[in-house]
Amino acid sequence: MNKSENQGHPDDGSDENNVVWSRPTKELYFLIAHYLKGGPLDAVSQNIQKELEANPDILPQRHDWKGNLHRRSYDEMVRGHPHILGSHLEGLLKRLMCPDPVSPKDVTTSGSLLGRIQPKLPGGPGSSGSMPALLRLRQARQGRALCRSNRLPLSVAQEFRELVRCNGHKYPTYCVIFDRTGRRMITGSDDYLIKIWCTQTGRLINTFRGHQNVITEISLNSENTLLASSSTDGTVRVWDLQSAEPKAVLPVNLNSSKRNVAGVRFSPAAIPQIRYLASMCDDGNCRLYRWDRESMSFDNDPIVIDGRLGIRDAITCFTFNTTGSCFAFSTKTGYVCIYSTIQPPDTWDMSVLVSHVRTAWRRDGGNGLAAPQWQSERWGAPKLIHRFYAHDASISTLSYNHDGTALLTGAEDGTVKIWRFNSSIKQWKCMHMDIKEPISSVRAPVQERQRGQQTQDGSPTDLAAPTVDMQELSIGDSALPSAATGDNGPGAGPSTDRPIIERVETNMVVWTCDDFRVLASNNLGTIFAFDANTGRLLWKNRVHELCEVYVLAAHPTDPRLAFSGGYDNKVAMLSTESGQILREFKLREQVFDGAFSDDGLMFAVAGDTGAAQLFGLSNSITDYEMARKMPEQVFPSDYMATVLDANLNVIDEYTQISPHLMPHGPLMDFDGREYSIPADPTFGMDIEYGVDPGIFATEELNSITALCDELSSD
Numbered sequence: 001m002n003k004s005e006n007q008g009h010p011d012d013g014s015d016e017n018n019v020v021w022s023r024p025t026k027e028l029y030f031l032i033a034h035y036l037k038g039g040p041l042d043a044v045s046q047n048i049q050k051e052l053e054a055n056p057d058i059l060p061q062r063h064d065w066k067g068n069l070h071r072r073s074y075d076e077m078v079r080g081h082p083h084i085l086g087s088h089l090e091g092l093l094k095r096l097m098c099p100d101p102v103s104p105k106d107v108t109t110s111g112s113l114l115g116r117i118q119p120k121l122p123g124g125p126g127s128s129g130s131m132p133a134l135l136r137l138r139q140a141r142q143g144r145a146l147c148r149s150n151r152l153p154l155s156v157a158q159e160f161r162e163l164v165r166c167n168g169h170k171y172p173t174y175c176v177i178f179d180r181t182g183r184r185m186i187t188g189s190d191d192y193l194i195k196i197w198c199t200q201t202g203r204l205i206n207t208f209r210g211h212q213n214v215i216t217e218i219s220l221n222s223e224n225t226l227l228a229s230s231s232t233d234g235t236v237r238v239w240d241l242q243s244a245e246p247k248a249v250l251p252v253n254l255n256s257s258k259r260n261v262a263g264v265r266f267s268p269a270a271i272p273q274i275r276y277l278a279s280m281c282d283d284g285n286c287r288l289y290r291w292d293r294e295s296m297s298f299d300n301d302p303i304v305i306d307g308r309l310g311i312r313d314a315i316t317c318f319t320f321n322t323t324g325s326c327f328a329f330s331t332k333t334g335y336v337c338i339y340s341t342i343q344p345p346d347t348w349d350m351s352v353l354v355s356h357v358r359t360a361w362r363r364d365g366g367n368g369l370a371a372p373q374w375q376s377e378r379w380g381a382p383k384l385i386h387r388f389y390a391h392d393a394s395i396s397t398l399s400y401n402h403d404g405t406a407l408l409t410g411a412e413d414g415t416v417k418i419w420r421f422n423s424s425i426k427q428w429k430c431m432h433m434d435i436k437e438p439i440s441s442v443r444a445p446v447q448e449r450q451r452g453q454q455t456q457d458g459s460p461t462d463l464a465a466p467t468v469d470m471q472e473l474s475i476g477d478s479a480l481p482s483a484a485t486g487d488n489g490p491g492a493g494p495s496t497d498r499p500i501i502e503r504v505e506t507n508m509v510v511w512t513c514d515d516f517r518v519l520a521s522n523n524l525g526t527i528f529a530f531d532a533n534t535g536r537l538l539w540k541n542r543v544h545e546l547c548e549v550y551v552l553a554a555h556p557t558d559p560r561l562a563f564s565g566g567y568d569n570k571v572a573m574l575s576t577e578s579g580q581i582l583r584e585f586k587l588r589e590q591v592f593d594g595a596f597s598d599d600g601l602m603f604a605v606a607g608d609t610g611a612a613q614l615f616g617l618s619n620s621i622t623d624y625e626m627a628r629k630m631p632e633q634v635f636p637s638d639y640m641a642t643v644l645d646a647n648l649n650v651i652d653e654y655t656q657i658s659p660h661l662m663p664h665g666p667l668m669d670f671d672g673r674e675y676s677i678p679a680d681p682t683f684g685m686d687i688e689y690g691v692d693p694g695i696f697a698t699e700e701l702n703s704i705t706a707l708c709d710e711l712s713s714d
Helices: 005-007 023-038 043-052 074-080 088-096 135-144 152-158 351-360 622-630 694-711
Strands: 161-168 175-179 184-191 194-198 206-208 215-220 227-231 235-240 246-251 261-266 278-282 285-292 303-306 315-320 326-331 335-340 383-390 393-398 406-411 415-422 427-434 443-445 470-473 506-511 517-521 528-531 538-544 551-554 559-567 570-575 579-588 589-597 600-605 611-616 641-643 650-651
Touching: 005 235, 023 074, 023 088, 043 559, 088 559, 135 559, 152 570, 152 579, 161 235, 161 622, 175 600, 175 611, 184 215, 184 622, 227 261, 235 278, 278 326, 285 315, 303 470, 315 393, 326 393, 335 393, 383 427, 393 506, 406 506, 415 506, 443 650, 506 551, 517 551, 517 650, 551 589, 559 589, 559 600, 570 589
Parallel strands: 175 589, 215 261
Antiparallel strands: 161 611, 175 184, 184 194, 194 206, 215 227, 227 235, 235 246, 261 278, 278 285, 285 303, 315 326, 326 335, 335 383, 393 406, 406 415, 415 427, 443 470, 506 517, 517 528, 528 538, 551 559, 559 570, 570 579, 589 600, 600 611, 641 650
16 A cells, blocks of 8 residues: 555644645545535535635646646636536445446546546547447556547657666666556566666666576566566566566476577466467477466466477567457568467357356456356367468567557568458458668768767757768678767778678567557668558658667557667657657667556666666656666675576575565675665565556456457457
8 A cells, every 4th residue: 555545634643744645535625525515515615625725735736738746726626627516426426336337437547536528429429338349448458548648749758858777787688668557667687687676766676586597578467466587598487576476487498409488478368268478489389378367376288389380490479469369470481370269168159158258257346357157167279270471581570459450560571561351351461561771772970979979878969960971881881880880980990890781671560559550660770650551651760870770669658659779879759640750869878678658658778788778757857866876776686696496496595595585685786885875675565566456357348348349250
């Protein structure tokens, strides 16, 4: 429980002058005054209004478009919420006593008691019941309506700034994500460690020790309680997100030379029969582990899917659709394979299945959805339903769109394709998009910006600065300048370690959150945007210098925004409508991975130095002052040796206890010097954990409804 929730009333023993009023408490005072107004206790309402005017901090504050807070009076609250009637509080109480789910118009996904005005949709009522199920699912998971962000000007993106640099790894970091609350940033590194960071302060919260080789990927479950990680040590490990307690160790082909586990991902499925943790390995196999949400236990005997179509073939990437009903992977030989996870017993009729799913699920005390007797029935292994030849080269990226109706692929042959299933001919058809550029268009600066000209704090570069001279370059030229080669400016001779570009390749592809556009990057530093319905090129922009661009992330709620990061040490916030660079940051490292937080108010990148850069719209830079004084953050036990038992569980070699049971100790730099900041072994452990039960139940209900719609259309 948050500290503020214990301080809703001064009577609890806290100092009345230092009360921190929680948001529901502030809204409740307003609703009480509004409910009493005009009734037999109108005089009481008038007295409450006077108290609210005398104590303006009691009422909820508002944010302006720059994120600044402003106090509001009672009258301003009334004008700002014209949909709140005098009976609003009474309606909330009635719904609390009613077994039916709380209506979305009364309680928003952010937990507000004031709800929101429901706009009228063209051609029909403005209720959520008129929306397609998949749109409701996407809206619930993203926490806000997709269209609401269009009201904000794009100039807001120019307010993104570097908040803090979190440096806790000694080797490159290839994995960075946020948890669903946005309060934690998670990094996985080549130093075998996974670290949890507080996004509100930039301080290190926890370190997960257990892997014996580099971390390749990390993934969170929908409940925001478990973290899965894969490694080249041949294992997948599952951890409790809050305590770092190991929940499962899943070995993969340990005795083979091809034991590297290249990826791991939780299925978003809501029903238990298709709830999987998937991994892919260098041996060409994909493994699906069933797991139980209540006991947090995982099957040690996975379903193994052989993805090899030849001796030297292997799986390159994999993905689930939105409901978890389909699972797709791509191969080095250019094939895409799609499996259906809906494999009930032969005695089941599909219409019976849909009927059971639609009617039998119920809300269980606000803690999610519980299934009837068929919950315990085991279904068969996923079944191959489609396989098609997609590209003439290895497929590097694969992604379902947000409603699960299309696949996006990018390959090393410099092509991007959007695939949709044609039900009339029972085949997958594609739109072809080429991001190979003519040799004459490949240009790069004659000299690299000298390191002395870079800002040392990662501050934005001047977009209006004069451009350097350009010269024509040819693919395959060994003298191509690159930001990663370390040229020292004028007079530097041709470097022997400059990359030779043999062909133009697709680095990354991504959908915008509304699925209207597709973004793609190539190894020449160019970003492309295509119309997802027609395949038409909308724009292209040489955002980066001549380098690979493996970081391309679309904003989770605003389809007009995305950011990219490349090997030229640059991060750029882009307009997906025009390709314009809205904000640019020059860092001190090549960028390997990046991600937005779920609410889109922050993003992070990580790279070759091991540090993660956190960016956001926050004005409270003072919150990060303490972290800025700690250029490196490690716990004393982070790099202590560990040993494995027969079940591959890890214990600390010196203390002989599990690492998650060891006290953190003080924060230190890489040389073992303690900082003067007082040690707090419980720091960050009180950050909210999981997802609000009401919100999560709504998400699952929408997911099941979308699944039923999907099955009914088959």
